[in-house]
Amino acid sequence: MTSEFYKKIYEIIAQIPTGKVATYGQIAILAGKPHAARAVGWALNQSPPERDLPWHRVISATGRSSLPEEAGRRLQHALLRSEGVQFDANGRVNFDKYLWNGKARR
DNA sequence: AACCTGACTTCGG
């Protein structure tokens, strides 16, 4: 749990700017493990609320929400929409517009 | 240590 890997993932996700989204794979790469996309999802699933992580800005490579439950997907959709991220008719995000470039701000 | 599971990704049909 308290591994450096997790901390790194949390660090990275915390850097995703408002109005942008990132994929699990992208985060895995930035964390130093290009093929640990699934582990990233795991980390998020186990992430403590007190971290105040913008988990909703993390979506699958297909541009859709990967949450297992309908309610969760709706919430994520709503949160992103409130930040200005638009979804197309198929419920997918336009990466050309909203994909995070991976650069930390500040 | 082996096996299963999951907020993933990629490739082929």
Add this chain to the structure above:
DNA sequence: TCCGAAGCCAGGT
């Protein structure tokens, strides 16, 4: 475009 199989990682049993 959609579906299924295979590959990868960390955790839990």
